[in-house]
Structures are given as structure tokens and as C-alpha cells.
Amino acid sequence: MTLDYEALRLIWWLLLGVLLIGFAIMDGFDMGVAILLPFVGRTDIERRIVINTIGPVWEGNQVWLILGAGAIFAAWPPLYAVSFSGFYPAMLLVLLSLILRPVGFKFRSKLEGTAWRSIWDWALFVGGFVPALVFGVAVGNALEGAQFSFDADLRGAYDITLLGLLNPFALLCGLVSVAMMTMQGAAYLGGKADEPVASRARAAGAKAALALIALFALAGLAIWLFVQGYEITSPIDPNGPSNPLGKIVVREVGAWLANYGRHPWMMAAPILGFAGAGAAYALFPTKRGLATWLATSVSTLGVVATAGVSMFPFLLPSSSALSSGLTVWDASSSALTLTVMLVATLIFVPIILLYTGWVYRVLRGRVTAKAIAADSHGSY
16 A cells, blocks of 8 residues: 555654654653752762663663654755754754763763762763753744744745743743653662662652643643744645745744644643653652653653644744744655655664663663672773
């Protein structure tokens, strides 16, 4: 059976969402662990426990970030061009902070000095906190619309600055992201670290879950009352050519909520966001590590999906030239490219999932002070 262009575009929108959710869950928990590092580890050995819970797996978790960026490049070239060019200052900030992670893991325990190790502990904190914040800020700016435009030859022009990206609503979305990933990291630490680190992580995770509920609700209220959303008012051809200039777009407060009226099933996304965080808050004190991690993962799925379904069919609207906004129907690669990439995805993503599952099975069990002491030079 041959899929038509509309179906391929919709499938790739869903796949992009899956990859971003996978990144938020898998890479999100190791960023959350890094955020919690200076606070749940009060001695050197406790901080080594925290680091060694993610030391063997964090690089593998990065595959979700690479897959997401690759999917944008292959399936949505205009989105890749605008995001990675217009948001370049923010991207550079993320990359610089991510560089601190491998350096911190490798050098932190090379010397015995307290000051030396403290510097790298805080470097790892920055390497978790800054990307978590900036990724949320990016989502906030996507909801508000970015300042970019295309001319008749589809050459892009950008008027995006780092300070402009750090506006109040975007920072609120950044805090949602930080709370979400901190909660995710706390759930992982609660099931993976030795005591007393695990207990401190669970206590921090419960607070992060409450913070996520409050911040997520506040962001939703802002979208309802203040944030201007976007809506296409001209006819749409889901099988038409990829030309973002062939539509008419209006901008008004509350427009992002229209999808929930047209498609009530989309309410499942924010419900999962709130319900997962609420369940996690209740589960943290029970010491049920896997159940808590699954609850936080459901919440993360709901939060990320809420942004996606609210904006549909927009991928990245333009606040300065409304018709230049990028949508699922006018910013994709050709049907042939989407088909070839879909075949490759159906082959390789299951392999990645199976390998990831095998790695975590091999590395199952808690990280203990005794194990680190027994292999001090081999541990982080």
C-alpha cells in the first residue's frame, strides 16, 4: 500500500513528537540527575553515587537528541533552517553547556581536592540546568511565534536575539521544563541510587512534581488569557507543495485552544501531564522506583504532547510575517524522501529500542558506595 503525501506528513509529525518525547524522558532524566547532583549528594562519595547512576548511560541517551535533530533535517528542512539559524545563539548556549557534561564526567574524579571536585559538580549542574531551561524556552517561543520571514524565492530572514527569546512566557515554559526534568531525574535516582541519596532524591522529586503541576497550570492559563496563537483561515491542501507562503494566517489570544474544541480527544495530552505528575507525587514516598519513573514519564509525555497538539498543524509560526509560518502541510520534504526515511526509521528505531533495553537490563541494580570503593579508578 502506497501512502499519500498527507498521510506521510502526518506520520512524520507524529514521529517527530515521539522522538522529542523520547528525548525529554531519556535525556531528561540524566539532565535532572545533574540538576540534583549538588543538592542530594552531600559528601564526595554520595556525589559519586549520583554521577555513576548516569555515567554509563548518558551518552546513549543523547541518541534521542540526535534522532530528533536528524528527523527535523530530513523531514522538515525549512523548520531545520529556521530553528538552527534563527535560534543560533540559544543553540550555541545549549552546546556549550552540554560540553560540560563529558568533561565533568571525565575530569571530576581525576584529582582528590575538594575544590577541584566541587567545580566539576557545579559544571555538571550547569550542563543539566541550562539545556533543560533553554529547551523549554524554545517551546515557549514556538508557541508565541518567532520573528522570521521568507521572500518570494523562499530565502529566510531572521530577527531573533537571545534576549528576545528570554521573554516572560518563554521563561515560564523554561521553568516547566526544568521542573519536569528534575522530577524525571529524581524518579530515576530514587530507584537507582543507594541511601541516603535515594531518599533525598525522592523528597526533591515530590517537590518538583508539585512545582510542575503549578507551573504547567500557570502556562495553560497564560495561553488562555494572554498568549496570541495562530490559525489558518485559507483553504488547506494537505497534499499540496511545500510552500509556506500559500496560506492566510490570523493571530489572536486563545487561538491555540481551538484544537481542543475541534478534536476533544486532544485533551488527553494535558490530562496525562497533570495526572502523571500527581501520581508521581503520591508514589515518591512509597519507594516504588519503577512505578514512580513510569508516572513521571507519563507526565513528561503529556506535557510535551500538549505543546504539539495545541499548535497543530503549525510547527513554528512566524510572529513578524504570519504567512511565513511553517506547518505540517507546507514545510515537509518530498513524498519520496519521507517514504525512504520512514522505511529507515521502521528498521532502525526498533533496533535502538532493543539495544537500549538490553543496556539498562545489564546495568540494573543500585549504585552503592561499596561498589564505587571496590572499583574507585574504574568509576566516575
